[in-house]
Amino acid sequence: MKNKIIFFIITFLLLVAPFKTVAISNSAKENTIKVDTSKKIYDFADLFSDAEEKNLFDKAVTYIKKYDMDIAVVTIKENNKGSAKSYAEDFYDYNDFGENKSKDGLILLIDMDNRELWITTTGYAQLVYDDGRLEKILDDIYYYASIEDYGMSAASFIDTASRFADLGVADSNSNYYVDDNGEMVKKKSANYLISILVAFALSSFTTYIFISRHKGIRAVNEAGNYLNKEKTRIHMPMGHFLTTFTSRVPIVHNSFDSTSSSHGGSSISHGSSGTSHGGGGRHF
Amino acid sequence: MKAVNHKCPNCNASLKYNPKSKNWICEYCGGIFSLKDLEKNENKFKNVTEKVKDNSADMDEYYCEDCGAKILADKNTSATFCVYCKNTVLLKNRLTDKFAPVKIIPFTKTKEEAIEGFKKVCKGKLLMPKEFDDPKNIKEITGVYIPFWLYSCDMDYKITGKGNRVSTWSTSDYIYTKTDTYQVERDGQFSFSNIPVDGSTRFNDAIMNSIEPFDYSELVDFNPSYLAGFLSEKYDVEANDAKKICIDRAKESCCDELSGDIGYAPFILENKNGEIKDEKTDYVLLPVWMLNVKYKDKLYTFAMNGETGKMIGDIPYSLKKAVFTWIIIFTISFLIMLFITYVI
Numbered sequence: 001m002k003n004k005i006i007f008f009i010i011t012f013l014l015l016v017a018p019f020k021t022v023a024i025s026n027s028a029k030e031n032t033i034k035v036d037t038s039k040k041i042y043d044f045a046d047l048f049s050d051a052e053e054k055n056l057f058d059k060a061v062t063y064i065k066k067y068d069m070d071i072a073v074v075t076i077k078e079n080n081k082g083s084a085k086s087y088a089e090d091f092y093d094y095n096d097f098g099e100n101k102s103k104d105g106l107i108l109l110i111d112m113d114n115r116e117l118w119i120t121t122t123g124y125a126q127l128v129y130d131d132g133r134l135e136k137i138l139d140d141i142y143y144y145a146s147i148e149d150y151g152m153s154a155a156s157f158i159d160t161a162s163r164f165a166d167l168g169v170a171d172s173n174s175n176y177y178v179d180d181n182g183e184m185v186k187k188k189s190a191n192y193l194i195s196i197l198v199a200f201a202l203s204s205f206t207t208y209i210f211i212s213r214h215k216g217i218r219a220v221n222e223a224g225n226y227l228n229k230e231k232t233r234i235h236m237p238m239g240h241f242l243t244t245f246t247s248r249v250p251i252v253h254n255s256f257d258s259t260s261s262s263h264g265g266s267s268i269s270h271g272s273s274g275t276s277h278g279g280g281g282r283h284f
Numbered sequence: 285m286k287a288v289n290h291k292c293p294n295c296n297a298s299l300k301y302n303p304k305s306k307n308w309i310c311e312y313c314g315g316i317f318s319l320k321d322l323e324k325n326e327n328k329f330k331n332v333t334e335k336v337k338d339n340s341a342d343m344d345e346y347y348c349e350d351c352g353a354k355i356l357a358d359k360n361t362s363a364t365f366c367v368y369c370k371n372t373v374l375l376k377n378r379l380t381d382k383f384a385p386v387k388i389i390p391f392t393k394t395k396e397e398a399i400e401g402f403k404k405v406c407k408g409k410l411l412m413p414k415e416f417d418d419p420k421n422i423k424e425i426t427g428v429y430i431p432f433w434l435y436s437c438d439m440d441y442k443i444t445g446k447g448n449r450v451s452t453w454s455t456s457d458y459i460y461t462k463t464d465t466y467q468v469e470r471d472g473q474f475s476f477s478n479i480p481v482d483g484s485t486r487f488n489d490a491i492m493n494s495i496e497p498f499d500y501s502e503l504v505d506f507n508p509s510y511l512a513g514f515l516s517e518k519y520d521v522e523a524n525d526a527k528k529i530c531i532d533r534a535k536e537s538c539c540d541e542l543s544g545d546i547g548y549a550p551f552i553l554e555n556k557n558g559e560i561k562d563e564k565t566d567y568v569l570l571p572v573w574m575l576n577v578k579y580k581d582k583l584y585t586f587a588m589n590g591e592t593g594k595m596i597g598d599i600p601y602s603l604k605k606a607v608f609t610w611i612i613i614f615t616i617s618f619l620i621m622l623f624i625t626y627v628i
Contacts, residue, residue, distance in 0.1 A: 188626055188627075189625075189626065190622040190623070190625045190626040191621075191622075191625035192622070194621065194625060195618050195621035195622045195625060196618060198617060198621045199613075199614045199615075199617035199618035199621055200614065202613065202614075202617045203610045203611075203613035203614035203617060204610070206609075206613050207606055207609055207610045207613065210410055210411050210601075210606070210609060211411060211601050211606060213409065214409055214411065214412070214598065214599040214600070214601050215598050216405065216494060216595075216596040216597050216598055216599065217488070217490050217491055217494050217596055217597065217598050218490065218493070218494055219489065219490040219493055220493040220494075220496065220533070221532070221533060221536050222533055222536040222537045222540060223476055223479045223530070223533035223534050223536070223537045224537045224540065225496065225497045226476045226477055226478055226479045226497075226534075227474060227475070227476055227537055227541070228474075228475040228476070228477055231438075231473070231474075231475035232472065232473070232474050232475065232541065233472055233473040234470070234472035234541060234542060235470065235471055235472060236470075237447075237468050237469065237470040237546050237547060237548070238468065238469045238470070239447065239466035239467070239468045239548065240466060240467040240468075240469075241464065241465075241466055242446070242465045242466060242467055243464075243465045244462060244463065244464045244465070245462070245463045245465075246460060246461065246462045246463075247460070247461050248458040248459065248460045248461070249458065249459045249461075250457060250458055251454065251456070251457055251458060251459060
């Protein structure tokens with residue numbers, strides 16, 4: 001009887017789960033604000049002046065033309081998604097940002113509700129902007145955000161993103177490519193250097209072991225075999241305290257998504273639309 | 285000077301000790317005799333006549349009791365063979381007084397088992413040159429009773445040094461590491477029984493170490509009859525010199541026992557000292573089969589514990605085989621690693 005109940009519960013969950021996922025996705029799409037994707041700069045929190053907005057737009061257009069990747073900046077006063085990550089990903093996916101089939105591009109969200117800066121990458125941008133580069137971008141924009149110069153913060157975002165785009169794919173992601181669905185896939189390639197080093201070490205070690213087995217004559221400098229264990233009495237060690245020394249190492253906190261998985265140098269997760277995203281953020 | 289030989293009570297031929305049956309066998313009439321049988325018939329030690337010094341340095345001259353042939357024996361030999369009639373001769377003046385062993389472990393392994401032991405120890409040595417383990421390469425195989433000093437003592441030992449205890453913990457912002465340093469002392473009482481040291485400079489100490497341990501439950505009171513069919517030596521390393529080696533070994537073991545699981549890491553030893561009590565040294569003869577193997581004009585020495593059968597020796601390796609093995613392992617590992625790095 002107990003087994004039957006467990007069987008029915010599992011069957012129910014398996015049948016219902018896909019519908020639940022679709023329901024969540026539909027709900028996420030519905031409560032995502034709809035925008036004109038050609039504008040690129042969306043200052044809902046009214047943080048930029050008109051001049052700053054114009055400047056940011058020009059920079060964004062230049063970036064898109066030069067690197068064939070989309071870029072956008074969003075500021076919000078209230079976050080109806082709960083987390084900056086969810087908002088940024090849904091805003092990008094449900095407004096259909098992104099160049100090419102793999103929806104290449106990145107977006108900066110300045111979330112005044114959670115006081116958080118969040119960058120989301122999609123498609124080819126996941127390869128260019130690994131976690132290390134995203135950290136550097138966040139370092140640059142965080143300073144301006146902390147002194148409430150949000151216009152400079154956003155401008156710095158586009159400038160630093162451009163610098164990294166000039167360098168191309170990050171070294172840590174050199175073994176990956178992005179497929180038409182925007183997923184990061186590992187390139188299949190053998191590593192000759194590591195193979196040679198490991199083979200050399202293994203063959204040398206094994207041959208040494210074989211040779212050492214030929215040596216049978218060994219001097220002995222202890223007498224453990226002749227110790228009477230029954231008559232042995234060893235006392236507990238006595239320790240007299242001398243000095244103490246304490247050191248500490250800081251723990252680096254980042255808002256990188258703990259549910260993400262590591263692909264090369266990028267932490268990757270999937271948004272509610274199912275699209276693969278990289279990204280990271282920082283509270284200010 | 286006459287050497288002494290054990291004679292068959294039946295036919296007066298020379299007897300040999302058989303390790304398997306632990307009896308003495310006459311190869312002529314087939315008679316089998318126990319120790320008790322021999323003791324009933326054995327002549328008492330003859331008085332030693334004045335030694336005739338030979339021209340050879342460090343050699344004494346004896347006459348075989350059977351055939352009268354001259355036997356030359358160096359100063360440390362106490363049992364040898366007559367080169368003419370092949371009988372064992374015991375040089376009893378070298379087995380008396382201070383050179384009289386207290387105990388002996390008789391041979392339990394035969395010559396044939398020594399040859400088998402040699403073949404067995406060569407098995408599985410992939411880099412061994414071809415045909416090295418052919419018994420034809422064994423130039424000489426001799427059963428020898430080696431003189432040993434067995435040293436026993438009690439030891440009070442103490443070590444001191446510095447030791448650390450490390451603990452770590454973390455808060456939300458930091459990982460802390462605390463290192464406490466202590467001055468550590470530990471002592472213990474130890475008892476060692478029968479640490480062996482070979483009492484002959486003729487035999488390599490490392491070889492004698494390597495065939496340890498012997499099973500001392502097989503020790504019996506010494507009787508020259510056990511030497512029949514084997515060579516033997518008397519000691520030329522004095523007890524006090526041998527004792528120093530034993531004490532060093534005992535101290536090393538005390539140190540190992542005291543510093544093991546001491547509870548501090550790392551522990552740096554600064555000082556160690558000990559006091560020795562209840563010392564005892566016994567002079568015994570222990571059985572060893574010595575094999576000299578000649579391969580490509582080079583001599584290799586192998587030794588087998590004549591009681592336990594433990595065989596040791598340094599087996600040469602072929603450089604060609606070593607290089608070939610290296611290349612094979614390298615190639616296979618390289619291909620496997622290429623596959624693994626491709627797939628991962």
